[in-house]
Amino acid sequence: MSKAVAMPSTPLGRLWHKWRFHVNILLVIIPLAFMPKYFKDVSLFRGESGLGEREIGEVQVGPWSLRLAELREEGPRLEGPAGYMKSFNAALCATCIDQVKATYLRIGKPRSLRAAGAIFFGSPYRMGASLPIPPRTRAGAELWITMEGWDGSLHQASIPLAQASPATQAWLNQRGGKP
Structure with a gap:
């Protein structure tokens, strides 16, 4: 006994009946197109491809x-009311892991420890910080790193923002000092 399949009576029903197989194939193929980006992001966040997309150095x-x-080699991203943010990753040296209590990152020299900037979080082998980019950041700004030891000592160093993040420097130049 064979059953006859009735064709839908509406034009939309007939169209769906005819093309449903092709639509299902598209539902499989489209996600496959995004897999390379997904696997690249997974390796980046696991640390398999280094600290970030662009290593600044020691x-x-x-x-x-x-x-x-730099976590991503791009300009700062707008994070809603927080403003523009730039993500950096860091790893402490093997000998200083037990000595360092906290590490901070800031654009411009900090006035005190209370204004040291964004704190790095995570394991000492792979720490992350989201650095706020102030609206009136000048093109020749410096990135300041403050490290606090368990003994209470503070040490600071700076590197030019152009060396730390050329993409952020280009983004600042493009904005031309606009708030």
């Missing part, structure tokens, strides 16, 4: 040092 801060990297 920065000496007093007796300690850290490796610094």
Whole structure:
């Protein structure tokens, strides 16, 4: 006994009946197109492809040092009411892991420890910080790193923003000092 399948009576029903297989194939193929970006992001966040997309290098801060990297090689992103933010990653040197209590990052020289900037969070082997980019940041600004030791000592170092993040420098130049 064979059953006859009735064709839908509406034009939309007939169209769906005819093209449903092709639509299902598209639902499989479209996500596959985004897989390379997904796997690149996964390797970046796991640390399999280094600290970030762009390694800045070793920065000496007093007796300690850290490796610094941009998470993404792009300009700052608008994060709603917080303003524009730029993400950096860092890894402490092997000898200073037990000595460093906290590490901070800021654009412009901090006035005190209370204004030291964004704190790095995470394991000492891979720490992350989201740095706010002030609206009136000048093109020749410096990125200041402050490290606080368990013994209460403070050490600071600076690197030019153009060296730390050329993409942010280009973004600032493009904005032309607009708030």
